[in-house]
Amino acid sequence: MKKKFIGMVLSLSIILTAGVIPGKPVFAASTLNVDCGTTIRGVTHCASGSLYGITESKPSDISQIVAPLKPNVFTNPALAGSQNQQPIGAAIPVAGRLTNTTGKVMIRLADIYPKWPYAFTNMDDWIGKVTNVINKKKASGYSDFYGYEIWNEPDGTWKSTSVSFNDLWLKTYKLIRSLDSTAQIIGPSYSYYNHNRMNDFLTFCKANNCVPDVICWHELGGSKNISNDIKDLNSLEKTLGIPAKKISINEYCDSDHNAEGQPGASAPFIAKFERNKVDSACISWWWTGAPGRLGSLMASDTQKGAGWWFYKWYGDMTGSMVNVTPQNDNSNGVDGFACVDSSNKYVSILLGGVNDGTVNVSINKLPSFIGASANVKVEKVDWKSKDTPVSGTNLVFSKSYPVTNGTINVSIPNTNNTSGYRVYITN
Template identity: 40%
Template structure:
């Protein structure tokens, strides 16, 4: 599919978590863990899902240094001599043979999509003589090119929706005619098909039966995975059903007596989740575990962008880093088991490289707290006692918002217990992607500190599979009970402190927090539904100031109730900058909408009535004048406005020039843009309200700095 699109642009928030200036409880839900089994290798690393449809446009678009790190396996591109003008292009781009050298130098093959020689989509059938002429032209060009990285000829694209039966006859007969025409001239290049819009077993059975009986079976079987209800490309993602589709197809092959074909899912991902890291991991995991040969990210927007991994200005966005992590994998794929295999939830992939003695895990799609369990680490000779763990994350701020590097969430040493380690990941965002690197031995630049390794007074070190590193501190029951951590700060400044804990009581418990012996602050621990001996914990966050070098962080029993401590985690904060997504604000008289072209995969639209408003809470470290970026879309043909109120005081209206389209229109060639205004804030919490003014505008986020 193609020619259905939207565009966003914005600014950058690098390597930071939102500055949290008061304890913020993370969801206390305790889902089943996401499990990686190092001993269960199921296929070599080939990066099956790293390619894209129309991902290459021409030399330099995208640049080689953007292509190579993703280790693409296959691109699907327009037939040579094609006249497609995809999504507003002024000249044909992505000719398969013209970009084949680009693909080859980056280790990839190319599929020739034959019907894209036509200028229109859906295709307009002319005649059989015309089609035969085009087939001959394509095959001759392919043979004359001498290209040795052609994956195959894709005879037709989405015949269940684009084949003109009235003019061309039945597709099965048309397939046979085209197949034989190709094979008369080229007996070597593989033939791919039928490339239907979605897995349709009845349709495939009819096609394969005909192809078997007429000796024109495709060398590579293909279909698209574009959501549910089946084939609905705008929304309704359902990658959790891909494995059942592939199992059903393999059963169909056996039923029909057909030898196993390579499987190419040459378009995947619905518009609402296009390139969003947390969503893409679900597809990749299904393709890897199910044994497909190749898979291409669908094309909904602009060619030459690796299907939305690259911004309009040729920069890396948040999705690019996910595919770079995937591209970095080497060795063998190892089995992963998601907590909810039949749901749109956390999923991912993992690999092990025996020569490097390294395990890599790429995952996403989860919300809140999750636990990653790495089993059978003792299958690797270099692992003994302690594993070094690094966790990174990559955000989704929209297709045209660059992200220069991923965020290091933590680095730490985790004890290996019974051959496995347990890694808690807190406050996951469903649109973000995550990467864990596990190597042998200990590291010195840790940012996660285990409670059982701290100075424990008046409490007990206990064991549990629900705890980070399988141990925690409990029975912190007396006024003089405390756990004191000695931490190292690379520089003086503000840090985000995450405290992993459990509170199995029925109400909030307290501890006091003291940094370097200074006056204590009270931390509140909401109930988690169980103690760590029987259930996963949760986490709260608090900003603290540290000096360069060694610091002490003491947590002491205080107030009523009880809490157990699992770990603390530190993340350095840069200069003040706070981003608040509109969908996370208080929304009144408007609607939260899913869109892959919005930051964090959602925005607020239908701010249409006089009482419509979006209320943001922003903390300012000091009173003064700040800049505020507002991400918005204005699909009208004139400037629109929102009223602006700060701490109850009316300000000048915010004006939004037209952007050429709305955020989630299909097709949409507008752009999400930003306006920057000055705002006067008081120290501490501030309330910023944007309400309906003149005209109409959608809100994506605000960022104050």
């Protein structure tokens, strides 16, 4: 009995000493390594765009709401109306609204047809409708188009028994090349990446000289698979003898679609897109009653949400993107992306993701303009829901760090999974 009591006291002592609550899992602090000396590429804001995020009238103020995000690509229906898949948001008028921004429009041709899966009729009808869209696009005089996405999620929406998807792809590819020869052709736009399916598609395309200019698929289950999916595609291209193509992930979202546009969920996506040099990526659109909200970056038609402020930080990035290494590239855990601007003399690091509350950021090979002492400002933007307006960002702390061998270590306590953070460094 005495021996058992001693054991209980010892166990309790260990628990109290460690500061651990019985039954609660113990996690190590998350770490992130930023290598300011390794440039990935110039800033592109590749992931700043959305699916149906802009319509003919929403958001109403392009100059104040859209332009500051330095948007890249928006995916919009080729046509909109009662006879089409989407009632509003047609690509050509949206392109007209974006003429004074960095934004470009990807034309989703499949949205010519209504219903879900799409109510495809026959090839003659399809070719006539696509020809009409191409002619309208060319006649518009707008130049801010990213290209034509031939079909959307054929792995689930191609139901024709008289025409194969490959036949549709080949004939549409040839049509676009004949009518709009310099336009980018985008596909296959699968609902998720699958090695065998992509291999079959690219094998057909290689054999029939119809490889897309931009290879596209969706990542709607979180960011954990992105890097491996891209590595697999790169391997397929080498095996098939296809020169590396641009990549577009024109629908991306956390597996919990309520987190669409959430800063904490968005950070690992953007980090992996930047690290893998993705050409474009669009936030998804799960809220069918609310198009025109930039993929839930807006809390309403006129009010900014937390996501808007996080993507504004992203839009503010200039100079060159540099390498960031997370603890686990194949997870939804803490990840980040960073830029160095030697002209404006700053380093900006954005981060977020699933974490235990403390994130340690090791920043190495700081540029010489930072000097012997780095002024560091850490800010955050908090999120409650996609419909909750947010008025701005908040300062976590601001302090000076001595630079040792080009390195500083910044520890951010009390972080959470839904907020986004910025580490901003000047001399």
